[in-house]
Amino acid sequence: xxxxxxxxxxxxxxxxxxxxxxxxxxxxxxxxxxxxxxxxxxxxxxxxxxxxxxxxxxxxxxxxxxxxxxxxxxxxxxxxxxxxxxxxxxxxxxxxxxxxxxxxxxxxxxxxxxxxxxxxxxxxxxxxxxxxxxxxxxxxxxxxxxxxxxxxxxxxxxxxxxxxxxxxxxxxxxxxxxxxxxxxxxxxxxxxxxxxxxxxxxxxxxxxxxxxxxxxxxxxxxxxxxxxxxxxxxxxxxxxxxxxxxxxxxxxxxxxxxxxxxxxxxxxxxxxxxxxxxxxxxxxxxxxxxxxxxxxxxxxxxxxxxxxxxxxxxxxxxxxxxxxxxxxxxxxxxxxxxxxxxxxxxxxxxxxxxxxxxxxxxxxxxxxxxxxxxxxxxxxxxxxxxxxxxxxxxxxxxxxxxxxxxxxxxxxxxxxxxxxxxxxxxxxxxxxxxxxxxxxxxxxxxxxxxxxxxxxxxxxxxxxxxxxxxxxxxxxxxxxxxxxxxxxxxxxxxxxxxxxxxxxxxxxxxxxxxxxxxxxxxxxxxxxxxxxxxxxxxxxxxxxxxxxxxxxxxxxxxxxxxxxxxxxxxxxxxxxxxxxxxxxxxxxxxxxxxxxxxxxxxxxxxxxxxxxxxxxxxxxxxxxxxxxxxxxxxxxxxxxxxxxxxxxxxxxxxxxxxxxxxx
Numbered sequence: 001x002x003x004x005x006x007x008x009x010x011x012x013x014x015x016x017x018x019x020x021x022x023x024x025x026x027x028x029x030x031x032x033x034x035x036x037x038x039x040x041x042x043x044x045x046x047x048x049x050x051x052x053x054x055x056x057x058x059x060x061x062x063x064x065x066x067x068x069x070x071x072x073x074x075x076x077x078x079x080x081x082x083x084x085x086x087x088x089x090x091x092x093x094x095x096x097x098x099x100x101x102x103x104x105x106x107x108x109x110x111x112x113x114x115x116x117x118x119x120x121x122x123x124x125x126x127x128x129x130x131x132x133x134x135x136x137x138x139x140x141x142x143x144x145x146x147x148x149x150x151x152x153x154x155x156x157x158x159x160x161x162x163x164x165x166x167x168x169x170x171x172x173x174x175x176x177x178x179x180x181x182x183x184x185x186x187x188x189x190x191x192x193x194x195x196x197x198x199x200x201x202x203x204x205x206x207x208x209x210x211x212x213x214x215x216x217x218x219x220x221x222x223x224x225x226x227x228x229x230x231x232x233x234x235x236x237x238x239x240x241x242x243x244x245x246x247x248x249x250x251x252x253x254x255x256x257x258x259x260x261x262x263x264x265x266x267x268x269x270x271x272x273x274x275x276x277x278x279x280x281x282x283x284x285x286x287x288x289x290x291x292x293x294x295x296x297x298x299x300x301x302x303x304x305x306x307x308x309x310x311x312x313x314x315x316x317x318x319x320x321x322x323x324x325x326x327x328x329x330x331x332x333x334x335x336x337x338x339x340x341x342x343x344x345x346x347x348x349x350x351x352x353x354x355x356x357x358x359x360x361x362x363x364x365x366x367x368x369x370x371x372x373x374x375x376x377x378x379x380x381x382x383x384x385x386x387x388x389x390x391x392x393x394x395x396x397x398x399x400x401x402x403x404x405x406x407x408x409x410x411x412x413x414x415x416x417x418x419x420x421x422x423x424x425x426x427x428x429x430x431x432x433x434x435x436x437x438x439x440x441x442x443x444x445x446x447x448x449x450x451x452x453x454x455x456x457x458x459x460x461x462x463x464x465x466x467x468x469x470x471x472x473x474x475x476x477x478x479x480x481x482x483x484x485x486x487x488x489x490x491x492x493x494x495x496x497x498x499x500x501x502x503x504x505x506x507x508x509x510x511x512x513x514x515x516x517x518x519x520x521x522x523x524x525x526x527x528x529x530x531x532x533x534x535x536x537x538x539x540x541x542x543x544x545x546x547x548x549x550x551x552x553x554x555x556x557x558x559x560x561x562x563x564x565x566x567x568x569x570x571x572x573x574x575x576x577x578x579x580x581x582x583x584x585x586x587x588x589x590x591x592x593x594x595x596x597x598x599x600x601x602x603x604x605x606x607x608x609x610x611x612x613x614x615x616x617x618x619x620x621x622x623x624x625x626x627x628x629x630x631x632x633x634x635x636x637x638x639x640x641x642x643x644x645x646x647x648x649x650x651x652x653x654x655x656x657x658x659x660x661x662x663x
Contacts, residue, residue, distance in 0.1 A: 088100075092164075093116070094118045095115065123140055124140050146171070147169045149169055151165055186282070189240070190277060190280075193277075193301070203269065212269050227251075251308075255319050274305055277308035278300055282313050292313075299458075302467050303455075306320055337466045338482075340464050344463070350379060351371075351424060353384070358389055358391070359392055361498070363392075363428075366475050368494075370426060370478060376485065384409070384436055385435065414439060422445045423443050424446075446461050446463060448464070450466075450474060472518040473502050473503045473507065475501075476521045479499050483524060497529075497531060504535060549582045549585060559654070565598075565651075566596075567598045567647065575607065579598070583596065583610065594610070596608060596650060606637070606643055610634040
């Protein structure tokens with residue numbers, strides 16, 4: 001601050017000089033009046049000259065400023081009126097107050113004053129500008145041109161509170177076209193696998209096998225040629241296909257018709273040929289595209305095959321999947337899983353088994369089977385069970401007569417779990433459906449055994465996964481595993497009956513999803529001591545439940561396409577059990593091929609039980625509502641909705657299912 005003041009004193013100033021001269025003239029006049037008089041005259045001249053020069057400088061500066069302002073106004077007017085980009089000024093109600101010639105040319109209309117801009121430009125809303133003043137930009141399409149609209153809200157006068165909106169229209173058509181072209185030309189990786197290649201060839205005569213193989217290759221090749229695809233067959237039943245993204249929309253619109261085309265092949269094969277397709281989209285690089293495609297393929301295979309799964313980063317779309325999964329006759333995988341499970345148990349301190357929330361016979365029966373496997377390996381074992389519902393009450397009461405079974409709650413599990421705990425999840429692969437989802441994030445050893453068709457939500461951390469959608473039940477899978485766990489089978493009678501009960505309930509007394517291996521597992525359990533009479537008693541209902549089921553069946557209505565729909569009354573107890581059994585009973589009605597029953601649990605959660613004879617895939621329908629299951633047996637749980645709203649949602653999902661099938 002001091003330096004600035006000192007510097008200012010050194011700057012020449014005429015007034016300072018005149019004051020100094022006045023001082024010196026006064027001193028001279030004091031000593032010599034003649035010389036002082038001459039000096040005074042000179043001082044007067046200098047004062048006059050300084051005054052005159054100062055006035056001249058002020059006049060010149062004023063003229064310069066005035067000329068500069070005039071030039072700026074001229075430049076501003078030119079910039080606004082002749083601006084190369086469209087510019088318009090509108091009122092808050094949308095009426096146009098001013099515009100330049102470029103804006104008029106942009107919309108190819110004249111005499112725009114006082115006209116509403118929303119009437120002239122479809123899709124442009126003034127309300128969007130007023131509500132989103134932080135972005136200061138909107139995008140609009142006019143015919144085949146794309147514009148980014150920058151805007152400012154300005155005050156027009158200082159006297160009154162009047163505001164207007166200035167709009168700057170930036171043409172981004174070239175950028176948008178380039179963006180579209182980039183998206184259309186992005187690579188898409190498709191993996192194709194013939195689900196039942198070996199089974200088809202085994203059932204085909206030797207002379208016809210080359211024809212079957214050639215026809216599969218021909219149809220897949222023809223399908224790929226329609227998309228200008230690059231096709232690489234890297235195994236006898238597997239293909240890798242690369243296409244541009246622009247063809248994917250066509251594939252999705254046609255619901256991957258190649259699935260139907262392959263299934264129609266009849267050149268000597270006795271069983272239909274099915275494909276599984278995994279599509280990877282929007283990957284950052286080819287490696288990530290392949291990763292997405294393989295994840296989609298795993299989903300397609302895990303859901304039973306004969307379908308296409310499209311993975312777009314986090315979203316998943318499913319197409320097809322309306323046929324039953326083909327049973328695998330070989331038990332090699334069951335033996336491999338049994339040996340791997342035995343090693344994991346031997347390496348663990350304790351084994352914890354848990355099924356899904358609101359467990360059924362299949363969930364609890366499978367848990368008891370794995371519990372016996374752990375006990376046979378001399379390991380401490382626990383079954384997680386937070387509550388007993390009507391579906392398992394009879395079985396649970398029978399188990400409680402034995403003191404050897406240890407049940408714990410989710411809270412007890414979280415408080416007493418060790419790092420060496422092995423967690424075995426049965427009858428579900430969805431983390432949020434398990435008894436204790438939190439434990440899955442805390443342990444490193446997870447085994448998954450399930451028979452449901454795989455959904456988008458999945459337990460990815462499992463070190464051992466045995467998911468076979470062809471199986472009738474999880475109890476069937478566990479029964480096979482037990483046969484290979486030890487040389488000498490040691491299973492209690494109540495456990496054999498629990499496993500047989502699980503198979504019975506999921507096959508509806510061996511009438512649905514029943515294969516050769518299902519009967520083999522049931523016969524092994526019968527030899528192990530299972531009493532079919534005791535198993536039947538596990539399904540006995542009390543009189544009130546039986547009457548409630550009859551009431552739901554009585555109130556059922558047909559909603560077209562041979563589908564029955566009914567709703568449990570709000571004050572009904574044991575809603576889950578009643579809904580499931582009522583849906584089963586509705587299938588006994590002549591002409592009904594699928595049934596849905598809605599009910600309300602005590603927690604206010606709305607449940608849906610879906611059943612089918614096989615012609616209609618209830619899993620695909622209920623997946624639209626966040627549920628899942630099998631082609632013939634599926635369910636869904638919905639919160640924060642009224643039952644009337646859920647009923648409308650279900651009817652819409654059924655309608656969409658048939659529309660997709662017709663397409």
